[in-house]
């Protein structure tokens with residue numbers, strides 16, 4: 001319905017290419033069929049066979065003892081924090097661009113009563129190991145919080161879908177082990193990381209104690225995330241899930257889509273990565289002084305296009321990408337998001353076809369050319385409607 005309204009506004013020949021985020025992906029036909037015939041029970045009693053199967057297979061995929069099916073990644077992070085930081089006066093160390101730190105409404109403080117003590121994220125999603133060592137405090141004095149959890153994010157969303165190096169993860173694991181602190185991986189897009197590195201998801205998660213991956217992003221499911229860890233951790237997590245209102249009954253309807261995702265959607269994410277690189281290269285090719293992309297950082301399904309803020313108004317740029325003017329040679333409306341003030345983000349997922357990608361490249365190049373031409377002629381801000 002919504003799409004129909006936009007189409008009517010734009011003209012029937014216009015293709016809408018929505019690259020705001022991969023959560024826009026809708027379930028495949030195979031998922032819908034599996035959901036329809038799923039074997040169901042009450043999952044709060046541990047009696048939904050489809051959920052149990054998804055949890056068993058996810059634990060195996062991630063190389064952990066057990067797993068828990070949840071409504072969202074935000075809940076996976078929050079539950080982990082509540083389990084691992086159950087002593088009052090706890091702190092979490094994570095990167096300062098981490099999702100838990102920036103994009104979860106301060107859930108650790110708001111709900112778990114835990115302090116976030118972020119350290120600077122590097123552009124590659126890592127943080128300095130020396131700074132981490134310095135920040136850890138497991139023997140606090142009467143004034144200080146006690147470090148109870150370290151969180152890493154893989155792939156890293158705000159850093160543009162970059163993949164954490166395996167040797168860095170190993171070192172984080174070693175430092176944490178020295179101090180007996182658990183490490184949690186926010187692996188909303190862990191599958192993309194594994195596909196990029198050409199290793200198993202289990203290998204990516206090897207050096208962390210707990211990890212979750214999202215089903216509802218690049219894997220295309222309607223809802224869901226799976227959190228994995230030791231038997232003891234998952235028993236505690238199951239209890240916390242209930243108090244947060246996350247105990248769901250015949251959740252096998254959703255888990256059925258997750259099982260299809262595990263069978264059919266993992267390897268194909270490399271197509272999204274190829275699509276992202278194609279768009280990035282199209283931006284790079286323009287050699288614009290106003291729009292930049294760092295090709296080395298386009299590793300998975302996310303592209304950050306940096307803009308010269310003195311010349312481009314972000315909202316105006318987004319509007320221009322979305323609008324198709326009468327004389328435009330490219331009949332595509334491209335939507336993107338802006339999580340930071342100096343760039344826009346394009347995210348690929350399975351419903352974005354090769355044809356869409358070509359059109360998106362053409363449209364983005366058309367808009368870049370317009371800005372470049374205007375600024376090469378006169379130093380004024382272009383006035384798009």
Ligand SMILES: Cc1ncc(COP(=O)(O)O)c(C=O)c1O
Pocket residue numbers: 071072073074075099100153155156157186188189214216224225
């Ligand atoms: C890195 C990361 N972690 C956690 C989340 C939260 O996942 P959800 O939207 O399922 O709550 C997201 C969502 O985009 C994310 O990108």
